[in-house]
Amino acid sequence: MYRTRVQSRSSGRPTRDDVARQANISGATVSRVLSGRLDLSISPDTRAKVLEAAKELGYIPNSAARALTSGKTGIVGFWVSLEYSRYRAHVLDYMRTLLRGTDVAMAVSDVDEEYNFLHTFDRALRVPVDGIIAFDNSASISAFAREYDRLAPSIPFVSMGAYWSELKSYVGVDLRQGADRAMQHLLDLGHKQIAYVAPWTSDLIDSGPRYDAYENAMAQAGLPLRTVAIERVTFQHVKVAMIELVRTKSLPKALLCMNDETAIWSAQALSDQGVKIGQDIAIVGFDGIDETAACPVPITTVRQPIEEMCSEAWRILKAQMADSSAPPQQVVLVPTLVVRESTRGTSAD
Amino acid sequence: MYRTRVQSRSSGRPTRDDVARQANISGATVSRVLSGRLDLSISPDTRAKVLEAAKELGYIPNSAARALTSGKTGIVGFWVSLEYSRYRAHVLDYMRTLLRGTDVAMAVSDVDEEYNFLHTFDRALRVPVDGIIAFDNSASISAFAREYDRLAPSIPFVSMGAYWSELKSYVGVDLRQGADRAMQHLLDLGHKQIAYVAPWTSDLIDSGPRYDAYENAMAQAGLPLRTVAIERVTFQHVKVAMIELVRTKSLPKALLCMNDETAIWSAQALSDQGVKIGQDIAIVGFDGIDETAACPVPITTVRQPIEEMCSEAWRILKAQMADSSAPPQQVVLVPTLVVRESTRGTSAD
DNA sequence: TTGTATGCGTTATCAG
């Protein structure tokens, strides 16, 4: 039997037509067989021939070519900041379990980096995707949503998390409401000396939904504002700040921490200083990472609805991918206040 | 002036030729201008025209088409398990800072999922990349390396981390040597009752470099082996195991934990039971995540050389991408034993 | 059921 073994020159990889030659049929038929489509009728015989030839040659479709002609890539982009954070890592973890059951591949792009350093989405946009889910990037998300029609007018896009743009589809998490509840909880406990803890480098120190809720609640209650700025969210920096509070005898009776790490480390640092968590001081965190439950004194936190957020975002993205002319869908989720020991036994003053 | 505004039908996005029409020049010239290449000479005038037209139309080159003809994508794939782990998240973080300075985009693919669930690399391979760095997947990495010549014969590939395949380029981390040092440390302290702690679900419970080192050192010292199996690496499960040890009064004098999380949680659970860490018991972890230093009693750990590992892998990948016929480069790094309080004051028996 | 032919949006070669 005559067999052509010449493979295409450029990539060194066998192409569709190599398979076709090997199987003695046309390239189109190879495409049909390998397309996996059931509405195409192919004789069992040729199907077998194609499959065998493809296997023998180790044929893998060229994704670029496929994307070029079909306009589809089978990839969804997940845009997120890869800067280390437990919460983000958990979201990433959940997102992957969600997409595992589907037939799309997930490509994670570090987008905050992209935007903050270069003010362009060039790199992230380089990855050819059928749709984009963007998570929790205040600046970059709104920038992208604004330029969307210019940058990627045809790519379904949904943002999720605490920041979103009204312009496109999103699954928002209303941190403001979560923070309101947390403040209400502290106020109900009778607290008056409540401080807000956040890194001063972020724009969160005196703005954003958490701070707004804090400021508003304090103002309503006629209480004075108090901000504790930490250098960055690391144990060392949080510790420095806490030690300073104790040293200067200016420790508040309650701390509203901008995230769980800050809360956990504050608790630990204070505990080391002899401060009794949940007794001498109340502590509240944000996000609801598992570790808050595992602390010596479990910490009250405003839990983000990770599962629901991801599921909804994926549901919406699927809908948009199925019909990209469909109107944007917008849903807002509310985080849950999880009350634990760190605010339970507190004696108010 | 006559202007054609018809845009290409399929994607809704303007194409190179739309720009060409707009600027009244040929498509080829548009390509040249936008290629960014300096060795091509173009009159300042036409360059300006092209740039303006491109800007006005909001033209973005189609990455699939570009990849198809050039054979390059400007993307490197980072293959890693996205299952939550602090160590992995740290590696991810460092990798992004490394690639931030370059002009390649990083696309992260969840590869453990890919291989373990489907036994194929179809999804990960779908993302068109110029090179691949694979991190810490024992099963999937060796499977891929084995099938490499069939699956992606032309894509530069380097694996890094504790598992690698001799077949391709890699930056290995010799956990065995790190574990040897840890065991030596414990033995030097005079310990005799040393147990190895790992999840029984993993294949790490009685194999792998950590366990091998443990087994070997114990055998050399003529000491009996002891394994503490935990259900999974979560605080709850570790706690259950530790409580059981205390309850049955069978607590060893030293624990070699398969990772830092396990070590931290063991320490915490035992501490809650009144066991004095670093005194009643010695604890050693693996990986070297920051949290080990921030524990009430800082924990001794075998620190992975994240920075060096990533840098080396990237250096090698770059070399392979520049010349894909270059021979594989293989380097092995040795982790560092970081001694802290958790093993310092221990009284041996 | 299968083959032929065309086009997808670029890059790159080769003339002009």
Added chain:
DNA sequence: CTGATAACGCATACAA
């Protein structure tokens, strides 16, 4: 310096 034009590898409308 610039314009045709031939790949690139594949999907699909149209024929057979």
